[in-house]
Amino acid sequence: MPGKSTPLKTTYHHGDLPQQAHQLALETLREHGDSAISLRALAKQIGVSAPALYRHFIDRESLLAEVAVTGFESLRERLLAVDQSSPRLALVDIGLVYVSFAQEEPNLYRLMFGGRVLPRGVHPRLDMAGKNAFQVLEDTIARAQQVGYVKPIPLSLMTAAAWSMVHGLAQLTIDGHLPSAKAEPHLAEGVVTLLLDGSLANNEQQHKDTSS
Amino acid sequence: MPGKSTPLKTTYHHGDLPQQAHQLALETLREHGDSAISLRALAKQIGVSAPALYRHFIDRESLLAEVAVTGFESLRERLLAVDQSSPRLALVDIGLVYVSFAQEEPNLYRLMFGGRVLPRGVHPRLDMAGKNAFQVLEDTIARAQQVGYVKPIPLSLMTAAAWSMVHGLAQLTIDGHLPSAKAEPHLAEGVVTLLLDGSLANNEQQHKDTSS
DNA sequence: GTAACAATGTTACTGGTGATAACTTATGCC
């Protein structure tokens, strides 16, 4: 593996092109959005010719898809880190973590969910990564249902509602339609709580605000 | 106004370029998404040179913004047509109409809310059109609150929750993350109802399902 | 009516992009 111990020496073979391209694409995405990602510009920054990238990514969209995959994995890890000891806290926190992720990484989040630039059904790994992240949300809701904390409505319905809520709030805030967390720190909590309180099992309704 | 009575005659001046470009862009958007809109292609289809379009649209984004404006106006009209006689029916229906619009016009909806391609604060008419559409939703909620049907929580919070919910559901379904109305006809109703039931005033909770 | 002007077209061009073909060089395996 040449160039590893002497990175300054110009070698014909780069040795780590895919990973470096991925990393640089992620940084460009973060700063300037997905439309700013050009294979030619990436190649020039890395110091390689543009067609070299096509040895590792079948096209531009595939590179974007790989970046989006790591985005979903990152989101999933954050969701998995939520404390699950209390059903209510877990539900609220997972919603807040979800929204926070989108607000901290708006361009990455837009890439992950911008159905136009990365359509479903084209990149299997991307679809899977998205599903895995979503699964954490669903598992948390299922757990709260099994404990009897939320109404026994169909899990798919409850999950769809929760996901729609946090995803909608995320999108609307990062696009400036609704005030961001900076301007309205408690908006996300209020919104998530509002949905949650409509989903409580009856015996939980009276003391629902004691645990928050 | 030459060429009006004899539309087949080739005239140097087109006479209706902006409107025809707008219309054609809308059709292209509907069928193939905003990324398929190219000023050159539009010009060729209309039978005019590409730079001619720049006499009427300062750049590509401005054309897209104009299309998005008409999209918001169309959405607003649909929301205004909702029957407002019953607070509950009005709230549910306005949510369903909102989601239906997105599902019937996915590419248009994506353009309207794809913050990446049309950022806020750049096209004042677009921002205004979006605000006007949103206002219909807020007014409906305010009305229901004044009648005492929903909890007296801050209007901005209630509105943010409702908008987040329908917007999130719209996005997730048109991008294939959640089943569309075709696969799950009652999903939208269930989701909207779930949020609504968490927002009812206390005296409405027992007979909340009699009016649906 | 015509001259001046503004509006709306035109061709020619620049710089940038994704993608492919054909060629070259290094790597690793036998």
Add this chain to the structure above:
DNA sequence: GGCATAAGTTATCACCAGTAACATTGTTAC
């Protein structure tokens, strides 16, 4: 060492947004 293959290279195509300079038409003042 020799050779297949992986991973680079240059050359090229087709498309795109946008600008400059020029041409034509419509309108308005005189």
